[in-house]
Amino acid sequence: xxxxxxxxxxxxxxxxxxxxxxxxxxxxGITLGDGxxxxxxxxxxxxxxxxxxxxxDADAFIFNLTTGEAQFSQHYGQYSVVLLSSYFxxxxxxxxxxxxY
Numbered sequence: 001x002x003x004x005x006x007x008x009x010x011x012x013x014x015x016x017x018x019x020x021x022x023x024x025x026x027x028x029g030i031t032l033g034d035g036x037x038x039x040x041x042x043x044x045x046x047x048x049x050x051x052x053x054x055x056x057d058a059d060a061f062i063f064n065l066t067t068g069e070a071q072f073s074q075h076y077g078q079y080s081v082v083l084l085s086s087y088f089x090x091x092x093x094x095x096x097x098x099x100x101y
Contacts, residue, residue, distance in 0.1 A: 004088075015085050019049030026089035027065075028097065038066040042081070042091035050083040054093070057081050062091045071096075 001024070002017035018024060027041040042062040046055050057080040063070040071092070079093030091097040 009088075011086055011088050014088050015049045018089075019085070020047060022047075023059075024048065024089075026091075026097075038064060040064045040066070040097060042089060042097050044081050044089065044091070046081055046083055048083060048089070049085045051085050052083050054079045055081050055083050060091065062097055 001021055002014050004014060023043070023045045025041055025043050027039060029037060029039055031037050040063065043060055044057060045059045046057045056078045060080040061070050061072045077093075080091070082090035082095070084090075087098075089097070
């Protein structure tokens with residue numbers, strides 16, 4: 001439903017496409033400090049754009065498709081996702097996956 005580019009896309013454009021859609025997967029292609037790349041992401045069942053800070057989502061999780069690892073929301077509790085409309089998809093306490101503003 002949405003595709004963006006770092007430094008070009010805006011949180012507002014993400015929310016225009018994703019708010020109210022229902023459960024979503026967010027995928028990120030990242031470059032690590034050693035120059036290798038990975039595909040990571042998160043799953044959220046809450047409504048993006050609900051404009052609340054941290055939100056508990058018992059079914060949310062983050063994952064690394066490159067390594068096959070996942071961390072489930074039981075690890076995060078009330079800090080599963082951040083639903084603020086000024087943020088890109090953000091997962092986990094301490095912003096484990098943070099798409100910026």
